[in-house]
Amino acid sequence: MTVPLVWRNYPERYNLLGNFCENCGSAYFPARPVCPKCRRKGRLVVQEMPHTGKIISFTEVFVAPEGFENEAPYFLALIELDNGAKILSQIVDSKREKIRIGAKVDKCFRKIADNDKEGAIAYGYKFKIIE
């Protein structure tokens, strides 16, 4: 994680800005430079992703990579947002028995990491279970 990377990704990580192909109707997160289905016929426009979706799969991470040791154990999930785009995120503020495939989730804003050598703190999206 570097300062330019954290700074550059504000729109994506703060507001879930991805893009949408007006030709085929596919939504992409993060934004893609080319629609893989339509290629040159594609018409990509910036779009904010819906903040809700459902869990497709999840895991509880016990052995964390460098920078996440203090968080472990934590839940990660692959989420399908309401527009069909998929996103990988931590699941927080949720009872563990509620974390299961099919559970509905909502985006929240959290600190992601603070292990940058230059002191930059990275914020971004995490998700929590909604009843």
Added chain:
Amino acid sequence: MRSVSIIGAGLTEFGEHWERSFRELIAEAGIKAIQDSGIEGKDIQAAYGGCMASGRFIGQEHIGALIADQLGLNPIPSTRLEAACASGGVALRNAYLAIASGAHDVVAVGGIEKMTEISTEEAAIALGGAGDQETELFHGASFPALYALMARRHMHEFKTTEEQLASVSVKNHKNAVNNPYAQFRKEISLEQVMNSGYVASPLKLLDCSPITDGAAAIILCESEKARQFCENPVEIIASAQASDSLALSGRAVLTELKATLAAAKGAYMQAGITADMIDFAEVHDCFTIAEILAIEDLGFVHKGSGGKATEDGETAIDGRIPINTSGGLKAKGHPVGATGIAQSIEAYYQLRGRAKERQLKEAEIGLTHNVGGSGATAVVHIFRKLEGKR
């Protein structure tokens, strides 16, 4: 395209080589392969090397030139290829293409990784780069976590059990007992796997391949010429590679690897065979779920039945389709850049009758399957004994 054969192979023991350097491992594997092949160094026209993350692991890049230098092969062209854990398979494919195309007749190809010079946490970051740094690793998705997401979904859709996952490890450890180059030459029980702690649920420590130092090398030769050097070469009858989205979020389904499906389809077409004609395979079992996905995607068992097939012994060394007779990545060890080459060496040994205690009785056609990342690269090769007059 010209026919290409393997005429020699060499590898180091896989394990923790704290006392030996990266370049010493390259030299050992390379020199063994050259000696085994019957050629001399001056016969080698080009070299290719697979290596994933030497910059992260030991602070050394420019591995292509280093390989030629260490083996005393200057000034031949020497190129490093990187495709995460499929670096070795991609190097093999590029060496194969160099001969098939007519550019060269004799080529050395190797793979290397020295992973134990940094801490496990640092190694996890280096390996995490095989996935999508910005949308996966940034959020704390370790590499086991990505495969854990696939495992959980497979369990959800097909009722695969944690015991069935564990049975992959048990089988591969059993096979490794008879492989003198393997990192873990000891059997483990189902209970030991089940009682090992979660790394990323449902994957436990003993569902995961280890961190390993090792190198592997083979010598490839145009098949007409191959007999001048070697009595019984092994022909590469197919070489196919495919790609998919780097991130899991880009995949339509989590329970198959589209890159494996595409590479397998291409390889079977090139070889003019079907999956049921394969006698044995070395597949990419970086995690137990990966072997289950592999045997399904390669067409050895129906989609969803890989766990049960493993539990029932279909993939054991005496089963219907022996998988990972070497011990696989799980027990032989997984020095990532070397793995694709080491897999081809197991195929070479089995087809030449040099696999000793783990030798298969009927080994006519073998397949290797090497995956990069969580499935963004897959490479499939198919091998058989070179036919024709001696």
